[in-house]
Amino acid sequence: MNYRAIAYILGLCLLLFSATLLPNVFVSLAVDDGEAIHFIESLLLLAGAGVILWGFNRTSIENLRGRDGFLIVSLFWVVLGGLGALPLVLGAHLSVTDAVFEAVSGFTTTGATVMSGLDSLPLSLQLYRQQLQWYGGIGVIVFAVAILPMLGVGGMQLYKAETPGPVKDEKLTPRIAHTAQFLITLYIGMTVLCALAYWYAGMSLFDAIAHSFTTVSTGGFSNHDASIGYFDSPLIESIAIVFMLLGGISFSIHYLVWRSWNPLRYVADTQTRTFVSIAMTLAVMIAVFLYSYGYTDDANHAMRLAAFEVVSVITSTGYGIDDFNLWPAGMPVLLIFISFFGGCAGSTAGGMKIIRILILFRESMRQIRMLVHPRIVRPLKIGNRVVQPEIINAVRGFISAYVIIFVGLMLVLLADGVDMVTAYGAIASCMNNLGPGLGNVGTTFTSLSDFSTWVCTFAMLLGRLEIFTLLVIFTPMFWTK
Template sequence: MQLLIVSRTSGLLASMFSLSLAVPVLVGLWYGEPVMRDFLLPLMVTLGAGLLLWLPGRKKQSRISRKDGFLIVTLFWGLLSFMGAWPLFLSLDLDFIDALFESASAITTTGATVITGLDDLPRSVLLYRQQLQWMGGMGLIVLGIAVLPMLGIGGMQLYRAEAPGPMKEEKMTPRLASTARALWLIYLSLTAACAFAYWAFGMEPFDAIAHSLSTVSTGGFSTHDASLSWFHSSQIEFVSVVFMLLASLNFGVHYLAIYHKAPRQYWEDVEARSFLILVLALVILVGLMLRLEGGYHELPPSLRDATFEVVSVITSTGFGTVDFTQWPDFLPVLLIFISFIGGCGGSTAGGMKVMRVLMLFKQGMREIRKLIHPNAILPVRLGHHVVDQRIMNAVWGFFAAYTVVFVVLMLLMIHAGLDQVSAFSAVATCMNNLGPGLGVVASNFQDVSDLGKWISILAMLLGRLEIFTILILLTPSFWKD
């Protein structure tokens, strides 16, 4: 364990975060809102703390080991949640646990909230919440990868620890820094295009920018309590659906489609194709159920609401135009279940990822065929490629760990005072980084106890860092040289 490298890297990343607080400062000054205590003070203190962490190891030249990478990522995401909570604590006079919950929810792009009355909040605070989600969407760690090599610190171990999805050894470009820069260029371009589209279809510039930050990050925070239903616009809903889907596709596929001018990649990629087919099937199913049993008199309105809510939930964004918890039959539970699938690996979406679910399904089908043909050699294939058994083992290990962690957290949530349905959906929405749930947590987490909020924060971080990044720190062998 190279503690000087860990300290130096964490300090650099903390300093980078502190400089991002200049954005709400400028917004507050533009709208004549107080910013000295709320944002400037945290900016200066966080920057100073980051520099203090950086100084001891500033001259040490060494590569980040795998252990260092896991420790840096976990420490930084926890530290970032605390740093992000400070401006919320000061500006909104929240209890500490509520400010920390809101910050962790934003940074992990969960979108669960304890705040109401958003329409009356200062615009600097509103944009700050959206900005936290946007930074968490692609990950400050990935941004650091583009900068760290210039400072003599390799970043591959950070990428493996932070990047979502089962195939973390793959890089889009030979050099990791180039990969990170390509990711961020795509991310910035999608955000700008989303903001322009929102503005073109009727949002005022502030709302357009704010909602583009939470759409492309699949975070789901809004500047209005009513979320996107506040705008009463089918065009805005259409823009949101398009960019939620784009953000939940693997950014590696975006890279191939854009840089190699090959749009066919979106259909040729097995995971992207499976994801889009699944979304279409779910929209048809939910739309027909709403038409038959949900009080809709025509099919187009039911398909419109079904499309928005299905896409919002499966991409783990959490925007809302209707209250899906009031839908008939099994639909509310179905939507919670599809949040477990989530988006594609290498995207900003949460959940277990389509690739993992697809491989689990194919493995299950293989075992059924082996019962019929016990001597047959039946490899698991994705498209024309045979899946390495090492990857299959990792997927099964992830699924087992996910299940055990989910059960433990749900039992703790019940102990913290929630009923069974609320406890189940609270853990599901936090681990899958979704936001809305069922029961007590259908609209917000205000009525959850402090213990329940601590458990929720842990669930958000476990989900965002895909469980193993945190669990590995709990093993005694990790700390042995």
């Protein structure tokens, strides 16, 4: 284990993150909301920790390998999530528990919150919450596309040949910097387009920038308690749907489309096609239910509600234009259930990812055929590519672990006195990086005890780090040579 290189990278991350607090200082000074001193204090603390780690551990990082990658990625979200709580403790006067929950929710692009009265929150703190998700989204993209395939935890290995980076090599080579540079450029470009579209649609410039940060990152934080519903604009909702879907599509595919200048690559990709088809089918089905059960007597309004909420949930964004907890016929449970599907592997979305669901479904169909024709030899394919047995096994293991951990964490919340509906909604929301849940956590998690809040914080990290990436560092074999 190259501990000096790991400390060096972590220190560099802290230094970079401290620099991102400068816009908040300037905004606070410009509007005179009194938060500048809190951001300066946080900046100095973060920069000081970063200088110590970076300055005393400067060394070569060329020999980093997969095991180092697990630790770096885990520390990235745990440490930055924890220290990112500083402005919320100092400025918003949250308890440490609530501030860490809010910051981790931001960095993991979950969108669950313990805060209310967002409309009256100081402007610089409003911007900070939105920035947390945008920075977390960058980390998610680089992690999912450039690093995850080499760590071998299932899902993105299928795209090794297409990923714009050194994914065939176990070493974490300097070429990852080139991969990250492209991905960040694409991410920034999408954010700018989203902000301009929101601004054109009628948002203020501040709202447009703030919501573009959390739309492209599929994070879901809003600087309004009513979320996107605050604007009551079909045009704004349509823009959000488009960019949520783009955020839920693999950035590897975005790269291929950009490189070939051929948008039909989206249609040709099995995962993307399946993802969009599922979203469209569910939106139509739920719209029919809303209209049939009399929730609304306007078919167009039913389609508007269903399309927005389905895309928001399946991409794990968590924006809202209506309280789906009030929908009839078990539809709230259905929406939380589809959050387990998530978006595409290599996207900013949470959940199990569509590619894993697709592999598991096709493997189940293959096993059924083999019961009828035991001698048949038919490999599992996604598109024109054969899925190797080790990938199938990794997907099986991942989904099994996901379900077991979900049930375990839900039981922990039940033991802490949380009712069953709330416990199910809270863990599903946090593990799938969704945001809104069911029951008492439909809009905010303030009803949970400190213990349950920490459990949900851990669930968010597990979901964002693809379960095994975080769990592996707790095994004795990880630390043995």
